[in-house]
Amino acid sequence: MAIFSMTLTSFYEDYAIKMKSEAELINELTKAQLNSLKLQINPHFIFNSLNSVSALTALDPGRAKSMIILLADYIRFSLTAGKNDFVSLNDEIENVRKYIEIESIRFGSRINYNEFFEPFSSDFKVPPLIIQPLIENCIKHGVENTSETVNINFRIKNYSDMILISIENNYEDFTKMKKKDGVGLKNVKERLKLHYNNVNLVKISEYNNLFVVELTLPALQ
Amino acid sequence: MKVIKCIIADDEPLGSGLIKKLILMYEGFEVIAVAQNGFEAVKLVNELKPELLFLDISMPKLNGFEVLELLDHLPEVVFVTAHDNFAIKAFEQNAFDYLLKPVSDERFDKLVQKIRLKLSEPAHNKNSSGTLLNKSEPITRIAVKDKNNILIIPVGDLIYVEAADDYIYLRTKGGKFIKKGKISYYSENLNGKEFIQIHRSYIVNLEFITGLELFEKDKYRIKLSTGEFLPVSRSLYKELKEFLNL
Known part of the structure; x- marks a missing residue:
């Protein structure tokens, strides 16, 4: 009897451990998935930026220096913020501005970037590098495909329990925006799904040569 | 200098x-x-x-x-x-x-x-046409000049290519365009799953073939969905039949 009871106890202990480890495993799996999805810096971006720096050292050394500092800041944020699950929306916006500044050195007046923000709490948190990929798409599919000026509009609407972020750009008719199946956008979708356990946080619409991606980001409890 | x-x-x-x-x-x-x-x-x-x-x-x-x-x-x-x-x-x-x-x-x-x-160097010999062989991926679009405009034709819209000496005609739903070049360039660079050469002067998009018919003794021609007919050379007839699973 003593033996039996011992076996039973150890059975329950094993079972409890097993249950716990399964929950942990799922948690770890989610973390691993998130890590693998966390946006690495696009190699094209690095090369293009290095080209800009190289050209600037010959054409405008002063601007070459500011470009290097911008790049360093941008890379630092991408590497450090990427380690956190969440960053403040303000930091994320700051990083988007750096990114735009770097790309504006490359494309000049072909980028017309505008912000339309409703006031929001400085505590509001978002997953790191969740907005930048959308801006990168505007550059890749909008700006790179036309010699005309592309308007990139970044809007924030505050609904207290959630924030609506919208990124839109115009594009030239015959280039067609092919972002729907793009890696960047797919990655953003996957990450939001894993972070908030909700699959309906990304909305894509296209009309009148305007490409719009909307993210609904819930306030954290 | x-x-x-x-x-x-x-x-x-x-x-x-x-x-x-x-x-x-x-x-x-x-x-x-x-x-x-x-x-x-x-x-x-x-x-x-x-x-x-x-x-x-x-x-x-x-x-x-x-x-x-x-x-x-x-x-x-x-x-x-x-x-x-x-x-x-x-x-x-x-x-x-x-x-x-x-x-x-x-x-x-x-x-x-x-x-x-x-x-x-006194005279440098070079190819007068820029279109040279490219053995990488099949081409997906072709640029042509139409008066003062430049048009981009997606190959899916291309019905057939016709050879004419140093030029080729590109027939699309929107019309017929002329361009410098050799038909051999297109036979090598159009996707072989979508296009087939049926004659020394014609490459056709399979999408648009609606029939294959005998029109004289031993002579075949294909009918296109546009209502046009194109000749099929004897040597390429067999290949075409295989291609169409006949």
């Missing part, structure tokens, strides 16, 4: 600015124009007839390879790009040289020496 006239085509101001600065450090070079996209490049090169063209590959509207296809005047072409995966294709296009960005001063100096040597 005769001045070598250059045009630089690059959509990024820093890209063209750097090449301009580098080339002007050497005596005997003049930059006569800077094009900011593919269309401008075609127009400027055909009009101003430079001896040397620095051509960025990734540009809006028309990429560097497409620009090359549309040139009536073909200068020595130096491709400039940040992407080394274009290198093979660039050489297949008979590029004079290929610069990978960022360009070092030493590398640029080598190019200048090479170009001086080449352009000082």
Whole structure:
């Protein structure tokens, strides 16, 4: 009897451990998935930026220096913020501005970037590098495909329990925006799904040569 | 020394600015124009007839390879790009040289020496047409000139290609366009799953074939969904039948 009871106890202990480890495993799996999805810096971006720096050292050394500092800041944020699950929306916006500044050195007046923000709490948190990929798409599919000026509009609407972020750009008719199946956008979708356990946080619409991606980001409890 | 006239085509101001600065450090070079996209490049090169063209590959509207296809005047072409995966294709296009960005001063100096040597030769033989073999991926679109406009035809819209000496006709739903080139280029570069050569002068898009019929003794022709008929040569008839699973 003593033996039996011992076996039973150890059975329950094993079972409890097993249950716990399964929950942990799922948690770890989610973390691993998130890590693998966390946006690495696009190699094209690095090369293009290095080209800009190289050209600037010959054409405008002063601007070459500011470009290097911008790049360093941008890379630092991408590497450090990427380690956190969440960053403040303000930091994320700051990083988007750096990114735009770097790309504006490359494309000049072909980028017309505008912000339309409703006031929001400085505590509001978002997953790191969740907005930048959308801006990168505007550059890749909008700006790179036309010699005309592309308007990139970044809007924030505050609904207290959630924030609506919208990124839109115009594009030239015959280039067609092919972002729907793009890696960047797919990655953003996957990450939001894993972070908030909700699959309906990304909305894509296209009309009148305007490409719009909307993210609904819930306030954290 | 005769001045070598250059045009630089690059959509990024820093890209063209750097090449301009580098080339002007050497005596005997003049930059006569800077094009900011593919269309401008075609127009400027055909009009101003430079001896040397620095051509960025990734540009809006028309990429560097497409620009090359549309040139009536073909200068020595130096491709400039940040992407080394274009290198093979660039050489297949008979590029004079290929610069990978960022360009070092030493590398640029080598190019200048090479170009001086080449352009000082009395007569340089080169292919008059830019369209040369490209054994990489099948082409997906074809650029043609229609009066003063440039049209891009997605190959899916192409019904057939017809040979006419040094020219080819491209028949699409929208009309028939003429372009310099050989039919062999298209038989090698159109996707073999979508197009088939049925005659020494015709390559046809399978999508548009609606019938195959005998119209004289031993002579076959295909019917297209447009109502047109195209001859099938005896030697290619068997191949076509197999292709259509007959």
